[in-house]
Amino acid sequence: MPAFSRELGIDLGTLNTVIAEGNQILLQEPTVVAIVVDEQKMVEWGQAARDMMGRVSESIEVVRPLRHGVIAEFEITENLLQYLVKKICGPMLIFRPRIIITVPYGITSVETRAVHEAGLGSGSREVFLIKQPLAAALGIDLPINTPSGNMIISLGGGTNQVAILAMNDIVTAETSRTGGLYMDEAIINYVRKKFGVIIGQTTAELLKIRIGAAIPLEQQLTMEVQGQDQVSGLPRPVSLTTDDIVDALQEPLDEIVALVKRVLEKTPPELISDIIDRGVALCGGGALLRGMDKFLTKSLGIPAYLVDNPLTCTAEGACRALAMRDTLRRSLINF
Numbered sequence: 001m002p003a004f005s006r007e008l009g010i011d012l013g014t015l016n017t018v019i020a021e022g023n024q025i026l027l028q029e030p031t032v033v034a035i036v037v038d039e040q041k042m043v044e045w046g047q048a049a050r051d052m053m054g055r056v057s058e059s060i061e062v063v064r065p066l067r068h069g070v071i072a073e074f075e076i077t078e079n080l081l082q083y084l085v086k087k088i089c090g091p092m093l094i095f096r097p098r099i100i101i102t103v104p105y106g107i108t109s110v111e112t113r114a115v116h117e118a119g120l121g122s123g124s125r126e127v128f129l130i131k132q133p134l135a136a137a138l139g140i141d142l143p144i145n146t147p148s149g150n151m152i153i154s155l156g157g158g159t160n161q162v163a164i165l166a167m168n169d170i171v172t173a174e175t176s177r178t179g180g181l182y183m184d185e186a187i188i189n190y191v192r193k194k195f196g197v198i199i200g201q202t203t204a205e206l207l208k209i210r211i212g213a214a215i216p217l218e219q220q221l222t223m224e225v226q227g228q229d230q231v232s233g234l235p236r237p238v239s240l241t242t243d244d245i246v247d248a249l250q251e252p253l254d255e256i257v258a259l260v261k262r263v264l265e266k267t268p269p270e271l272i273s274d275i276i277d278r279g280v281a282l283c284g285g286g287a288l289l290r291g292m293d294k295f296l297t298k299s300l301g302i303p304a305y306l307v308d309n310p311l312t313c314t315a316e317g318a319c320r321a322l323a324m325r326d327t328l329r330r331s332l333i334n335f
Contacts, residue, residue, distance in 0.1 A: 006089055006097040008124075009318030010081075011135070012115070013102075014066045014158025015180060015285065017046075018315035019084065025312050026088055033076050034062045042079055053202065068177035069104035069132075069159040070111040071118060081122035096125035100322045100332070102132045102314050104159045106175040116335050129333035130321050132156075132314055133163035134170055136283050139317025140307045144168055149271030150278060153260060153296070153304070154314070155286025157181055160256055162263045164271055169331045172266045176259050180286050183208055183252045190248035197227035197238045209288075212245040214253055214295035242290075249289075256286075257299045264300075279303035283310040 011018040012031065019027040029046030036043055037059055044052065053062045065073040065080060089097050101119050103112060112129060119127035133152050134144075142150045144165040154161040157180040163173035187204040191197055199207075203225050211221035221242045229236040260280075264272065280302055282293055287310045296304040307313055321328050 006095065007319065007322045008085070008088065008097050008099045009135070009315045009320075009322060010084075010099055010101045010119075011132070011312075011315035011318060012066065012077075012081075013156055013314075014064065014069055016157065016311070017080075017084070018312050019088065020312065020315040020319045021088075022319060023316070025315065027084065028312065031066055031080075032062060032064055033080055034060055035076065037061050040075070042076070042083065045080060045083065054200065067158060068179075069156065069175075070107050071114045074114055074118060078118040078121040081118055085122040085124060093123045096123055098126045098128075098322065099124045100128040100130055100318045102135045102318050103129050103333075104156075104175050105131045105133055105161050105163060105170065105173045112333060113335065116333070127334070128322060128325065130318055130328075130331070131163075131170060131173075133161050133173055134165065134328075134331055135317035135321060136314045137163075137165050137281075137317065138320045139309065139313030139315070140281055140283065142281060148278075149267070149274035151263075151275045151280045151302075153256075153280055153282050153284075153287070155179065155256070155282070155284040155292075157285060160259055160284075160286070162260050164263060164267050164275070166271065168328055171268075171271065172263055174259055174263050176255065178252065178255060179284075180205070180208075183249055183286070183289075186252050187212075187245060187248045190244065191227065191238065191240070192230060194244070195227075195238045196230040197236055198230055199225060199227040199238075203227070207240060207245060208249075211240065211242050212249065213242050213290035214246070214249065215291040215298075216246055217242050217290065253295060257296070260296070260300060276302055279305050282306050283313050285311060 009020040017031045030050040032049040034044040034049040065076040071077045137144050150165045161175045164171045184201050184204040211223045224239045293304045
């Protein structure tokens with residue numbers, strides 16, 4: 001695609017940022033920035049910055065500039081977006097790109113405007129915003145341009161979002177400001193209470209990814225991690241199984257089910273029948289938890305399935321939305 005006509009879809013998430021152009025993923029990195037405290041200067045970002053968490057001196061601060069899907073550190077987010085746009089389009093930005101950034105459903109007008117301003121601060125010539133469930137639906141080719149109902153459950157790092165879509169728009173939706181990080185906290189609390197061992201968020205996330213599940217598995221997985229004894233403060237290993245993680249995640253999983261049920265209660269009966277026929281699409285990092293589709297199918301009585309591109313569909317859908325912005329003009333945000 002010629003440089004002067006570049007159009008980028010940016011899924012700016014609490015845990016990860018994905019940037020797409022057309023059908024291509026240009027970038028997929030953790031939304032983490034390392035800055036020199038005295039100068040407030042960014043020295044590293046992405047996976048390299050994430051690897052520095054808990055391993056640097058006080059002169060360097062490693063931060064996640066977004067919390068629960070919204071900007072918590074405006075200047076850092078703006079600088080990060082500027083860096084990423086220049087990384088993709090060239091440092092001089094002779095031909096400034098048009099970008100579209102995803103935002104969680106239901107955030108405030110102040111939070112929405114902050115994302116738009118950060119986008120403009122990146123050096124882009126025009127900035128659109130799109131609600132994440134709509135972008136995700138476009139990214140997995142749901143037939144949302146028809147009157148029939150479609151349902152999507154997006155399980156992100158900072159938010160869980162559930163939406164019913166039809167006629168190129170969101171009919172009803174809800175967002176909870178919980179997500180993958182909330183699951184990590186649940187694992188941390190479980191290990192502390194059951195074993196008297198303190199572990200960090202990175203270790204909890206590894207447990208979730210490597211042996212975690214939403215339902216008991218036929219074959220147990222086991223993992224040993226190093227933690228800190230709650231009483232002595234000394235290092236202490238602890239071994240956990242899949243069943244431990246299933247137990248630890250019961251509350252976060254129950255909250256996801258409750259969120260979905262609240263959306264279904266507000267959904268017109270005609271659309272409910274469509275959803276039962278078509279099933280529920282699962283995307284986001286949380287959808288990769290073993291057995292999540294089976295857990296939701298059993299809990300809701302509606303077939304749930306994992307999409308082919310759960311981690312990138314939102315950025316890909318944002319790109320498609322930009323290409324069809326005339327059709328979606330009522331659903332896009334452009335101050």
